[in-house]
Structures are given as structure tokens and as C-alpha cells.
Amino acid sequence: MxxxxxxxxxxxxxxxxxxxxxxxxxxxxxxxxxxxxxxxxxxxxxxxxxxxxxxxxxxxxxxxxxxxxxxxxxxxxxxxxxxxxxxxxxxxxxxxxxxxxxxxxxxxxxxxxxxxxxxxxxxxxxxxxxxxxxxxxxxxxxxxxxxxxxxxxxxxxxxxxxxxxxxxxxxxxxxxxxxxxxxxxxxxxxxxxxxxxxxxxxxxxxxxxxxxxxxxxxxxxxxxxxxxxxxxxxxxxxxxxxxxxxxxxxxxxxxxxxxxxxxYTFTSCETSRVFFGAMNFESPVTSDPAVRKAIAMGIDKEGFVETLLGGNGYPAAGVYPDNVSFGGDVVSAESYDPEGAKQVLEEAGWVDTDGDGIREKDGTSLVLRWLTYPSRQEQPLLAESAQATLGEIGFQVEINNTADHNRIRTDSDAWDIYVSAMVTAPTGDPEYFFKYHCLDSSSNNDGHYHSDRLEELAQEMAKTFDADKRAELAIQMQKVILDDNAYVFCSHLRMSMISKxxxxxxxxxxxxxxxxxxxxxxx
Known part of the structure; x- marks a missing residue:
């Protein structure tokens, strides 16, 4: 379809x-x-x-x-x-x-x-x-x-x-x-x-x-x-x-x-720009670890890249692309596994009791409010793709695709997952993404995520000058946020400009x- x-x-x-x-x-x-x-x-x-x-x-x-x-x-x-x-x-x-x-x-x-x-x-x-x-x-x-x-x-x-x-x-x-x-x-x-x-x-x-x-x-x-x-x-x-x-x-x-x-002429290159979703840890839905894990397992990254991006990118394993020492295969994100995601939800008590296709738990329906924006042309397409695949495992995904996203994301009561696009290594160094998004002090920690272990690793990176050691710390830090499913990384992009x-x-x-x-x- x-x-x-x-x-x-x-x-x-x-x-x-x-x-x-x-x-x-x-x-x-x-x-x-x-x-x-x-x-x-x-x-x-x-x-x-x-x-x-x-x-x-x-x-x-x-x-x-x-x-x-x-x-x-x-x-x-x-x-x-x-x-x-x-x-x-x-x-x-x-x-x-x-x-x-x-x-x-x-x-x-x-x-x-x-x-x-x-x-x-x-x-x-x-x-x-x-x-x-x-x-x-x-x-x-x-x-x-x-x-x-x-x-x-x-x-x-x-x-x-x-x-x-x-x-x-x-x-x-x-x-x-x-x-x-x-x-x-x-x-x-x-x-x-x-x-x-x-x-x-x-x-x-x-x-x-x-x-x-x-x-x-x-x-x-x-x-x-x-x-x-x-x-x-x-x-x-x-x-x-x-x-x-x-x-x-x-x-x-x-x-x-x-x-x-x-x-016309194309000029293209691989970048560290990634489509990714930040989970809202103050939401009654995405504060549940089982829900976050099911979301990570329920998004078809490969299908999104091949069908909707036309191959202009590749599925993301973590924060960084595979052309840097601290990215790609050195970390392992959840794979697309809709049947496994269903089992995770079942075991956590999210079941469809009334047969309408949407799971419930303690009177709360499994509704995922997906916040994104239109200026990145493929963001709405990712939302629609996830709406379909997550719907198959019992989510009701409500998409809010709006240019007003920057105001809305500051309201923790207004969304469950905020999906944006970001260049994760614009300074050629791994510290940037974590300082910007994942720490207690981060200006864009939109979902109010906290990890004691991540804070410790960030403090160590902040005083480490050796590049190899910084790369090793970055790998450990990625594993922390992936184990918590605090973020789901969907695809890195191949950036192109087209000219006469x-x-x-x-x-x-x-x-x-x-x-x-x-x-x-x-x-």
C-alpha cells in the first residue's frame, strides 16, 4: 500500500x-x-x-x-x-x-x-x-x-x-x-x-x-x-x-x-544526520520500559529506508553512522521484530481486552502521541510508516506534524515521542550529541531522561583528551541509552543537493x- x-x-x-x-x-x-x-x-x-x-x-x-x-x-x-x-x-x-x-x-x-x-x-x-x-x-x-x-x-x-x-x-x-x-x-x-x-x-x-x-x-x-x-x-x-x-x-x-x-547534477555524501525519536519519561505510556522496547522493535527501519527514502540513507544502529570509529556496528539497537514486540507488551500487561486492535493496561489505552515537523520532507513519511507498523502490534499512533513543534516539545504533557532530525557529530567529536540531548544539564533533553551511569561516563569524557579513549566512552554511552530505549534511531541520511x-x-x-x-x- x-x-x-x-x-x-x-x-x-x-x-x-x-x-x-x-x-x-x-x-x-x-x-x-x-x-x-x-x-x-x-x-x-x-x-x-x-x-x-x-x-x-x-x-x-x-x-x-x-x-x-x-x-x-x-x-x-x-x-x-x-x-x-x-x-x-x-x-x-x-x-x-x-x-x-x-x-x-x-x-x-x-x-x-x-x-x-x-x-x-x-x-x-x-x-x-x-x-x-x-x-x-x-x-x-x-x-x-x-x-x-x-x-x-x-x-x-x-x-x-x-x-x-x-x-x-x-x-x-x-x-x-x-x-x-x-x-x-x-x-x-x-x-x-x-x-x-x-x-x-x-x-x-x-x-x-x-x-x-x-x-x-x-x-x-x-x-x-x-x-x-x-x-x-x-x-x-x-x-x-x-x-x-x-x-x-x-x-x-x-x-x-x-x-x-x-x-541536472547531484552532489551527495553520507552524513551523521539521523532521524530519531526521544521518549518522554514523564508520559504514563513511554515511561514504561516495555512500551519503549516495543516501539524500538516495532519500527521497520529497513522498510523506511528502502521504500520511503528510496535508498538515500541506511538503517541506524545507534547515534552515529558507521563511517566513524564510535558508530555503526560497534553498538546494537533493537531489530525490527513485531512478534517479539507483541510478546514484550503482553508480558508487561498491555493486552487488547475489547478486541479493537488497541492494547490497554490499567484502564489506559496504548496511544502514542507522535510529535514531528514538516520541514524535513521525510519526517511525516516516517511517522506514517511507524503508524502502520506499530498499529499492527497494538499501538494507536496519533501524529502531530506541525511547524510549532519547538513550542510543543517543551510541554511534557503534549507528546509521548518527539521525532526530529539532527547531525549527531557536527564537530567530529562524540561528546556533542550527549551534551545536547541526554544529560541532566542538556538544553534539548526534551523527554527528561536520566541515567546515573550515563552521567558518570559523560563526566569522564569531559576530562578525557585522548581521541581513542573518547571513542571508547562514546560506545559505552550509546549502549546505555540503547539499553534504556531512551531514544530510537531510525536512519542516517545521505544528503544531496541538486543543481542545474x-x-x-x-x-x-x-x-x-x-x-x-x-x-x-x-x-
């Missing part, structure tokens, strides 16, 4: 595109997104995720998740960055020395200026990082900065506790360095060091960029870039087909066949950060 529904949707999209294609193509030929009336080279990028719903109302990296937009669209850069193997390398920094467990000395690269015109030196970076920890709670917790001193091009950071992953955290998008003295406009625009400068921004609509004529690392090739927020997958599909945009991020997998021809064939220099990256760069060009 699910395959038939997906096929029907794809046929509908094809019919719509076929009907509108001739007129839309004429518009593309007349306007020409690769150049405007003055002969400037232009580029239009459609993105489903650049919106307030995802914590990106602007490009101020000190505001929620807006650092992702700042770094993705070529406005901001960080002191350090990741290469294609997710290894650390200097970017705005030239070198780094870990003097002792509390002290880091960073030498900055010479000859870099902000788009405001101010030279980037140690004092400018100091001002930016001090403003960051003042205004961004997660950054303040991660970095634990006690003092920063600046002398010419040398920045010295002293932390209040040992922070082994400090350099990794400085590569997080919130670490984009911008000119604090130039300020942040009412629109949320900052003056960074990247190849492009934002000149206008309307939340949930679009942003206009122009080339940074004085960029330090080469000459940008595009004169003007428009980033358009297109949260609806079908609308994004038709925008690329009609030529209204030159490239797209977040295209629904069901639309991929439309672009598998010589007119005449676009070059748009390359997918494992950390999902670097999209619009100095290499971007359009013929």
Missing part, C-alpha cells in the same frame, strides 16, 4: 510539472538566472530549512541555530573547519597549541578583513567569542571560557574546566567570527569574513547576498545570490524544474527521478555546513 501511495504521489508531481513545464521554461529562458540586465552573474538557491521553525530566523550565529545559515551561505567562517574526512584543519586560524588542559593558544591568519572593512585581529575575535558565550547558552556550556586575552594576532583562551573538544566546538556554526563592533542589523545580518555579504534578509522568505570584493581566499565568481526559503517539497521540486532556482537543498527523495538526466548542469563548485560535505563557497560558479 505504501509503495502504491508513493508511486501515486510521484506520478502527480510528474503530471503537474509536465503541465506547467513549457510556460515555466519560457520564463527561465527570458529572465536567465545566470545573469541580470547589467550582465552580472547571479545564482538562486532554494532551501527547505532556512526558517524560524529550524531556529534560523536570520544569520546571526549568536542567535539559536542561525550560525548554520551564516556558514552555509558563505557569510561567516570559523577559526577551524573540517575536511572531507571530518578531520580538523585551521581556517581563519593559522595554528593552535594546547598549552595545558585549561589553556589554548591560537594564532590567527594574517590579511583577513570583515565585510565591514575592519581587519580581523585577536581583539576582534575576542570580542566576538565573548559576545557568543554571553548570548548563546549552548556555546557557553560547551566552551566553558573563563578568560580570553588578545595580543596582535594571538588569541589565548583559558577555560574554567578542561574542554578537550574546544577546537571542535570552535568549528561549530555558532563559532562564525563576525565584526561585533559593526553590530547586528534589525534583520539579523552580520559582517563576516566569507566570500559573500548579506544585504537584505526577510525571515522565512529570502536573503540577498553580494560578492565580497575583498575576500581573503580567492575571488568569488557570482555577483549576486538569492537564497529562497521554500519549505514545501513539491514547490521546491517545481521551482527547480521551471528554472526559477538554480539549485536546491532538501529536495524530497520522491522527486529525485525527475532530475536524473543530463540537465551549468552549476559548478556546489559540493555536499559530511558535516552539512559548507554549501555556498568561493568555488561556486554558474556558466
Amino acid at each position: 505504501k509503495k502504491k501511495i508513493m508511486s501515486g504521489l510521484l506520478i502527480l508531481v510528474l503530471l503537474i510539472v509536465g503541465i506547467t513545464g513549457c510556460g515555466s521554461q519560457q520564463r527561465s529562458d527570458e529572465t536567465g538566472s545566470s545573469g541580470d540586465e547589467e550582465g552580472q552573474k547571479t545564482f538562486v538557491f532554494g532551501d527547505t530549512t532556512f526558517n524560524a521553525e529550524n531556529g534560523e530566523p536570520d544569520i546571526n550565529p549568536h542567535n539559536d541555530n542561525s550560525g548554520w545559515a551564516c556558514i552555509r551561505y558563505g557569510v561567516g567562517e570559523t577559526l577551524f573547519r573540517f575536511n572531507d574526512e571530518m578531520e580538523m584543519e585551521p581556517w581563519l586560524a593559522e595554528s593552535c597549541e594546547n598549552v595545558d588542559e585549561y589553556t589554548w593558544k591560537i594564532v590567527l591568519r594574517e590579511g583577513i578583513s570583515f565585510t565591514s572593512g575592519r581587519v580581523m585581529d585577536a581583539e576582534a575575535v575576542k570580542e566576538c567569542l565573548e559576545d557568543l558565550v554571553k548570548n548563546h547558552p549552548r556555546a557557553a556550556e560547551n566552551l566553558s571560557i573563563a578568560e580570553i586575552t588578545a595580543e596582535d594576532m594571538t588569541l589565548t583562551i583559558r577555560t574554567s574546566i578542561p574542554v578537550p573538544a574546544l577546537i571542535n566546538y570552535l568549528a561549530d556554526p555558532y563559532g562564525c567570527i563576525y565584526d561585533v563592533q559593526a553590530g547586528v542589523t534589525e534583520e539579523g545580518i552580520v559582517q563576516g569574513t566569507g566570500p559573500y555579504r548579506a544585504v537584505s534578509l526577510t525571515t522565512d522568505s529570502e536573503m540577498e547576498l553580494v560578492k565580497n570584493e575583498n575576500y581573503w581566499n580567492g575571488e568569488p565568481k557570482i555577483d549576486k545570490i538569492t537564497v529562497r526559503t521554500i519549505s514545501d517539497g513539491d514547490t521546491l521540486t517545481m521551482a527547480l524544474q521551471s528554472g526559477e532556482i538554480d539549485a536546491a537543498y532538501g529536495m524530497p527523495y520522491a522527486s529525485y527521478p525527475l532530475f536524473e538526466n543530463d540537465n 548542469a551549468n552549476v559548478t563548485g556546489l559540493t555536499a560535505h559530511p558535516c552539512d555546513y559548507y554549501e555556498i563557497t568561493v568555488d561556486l560558479d554558474i556558466e
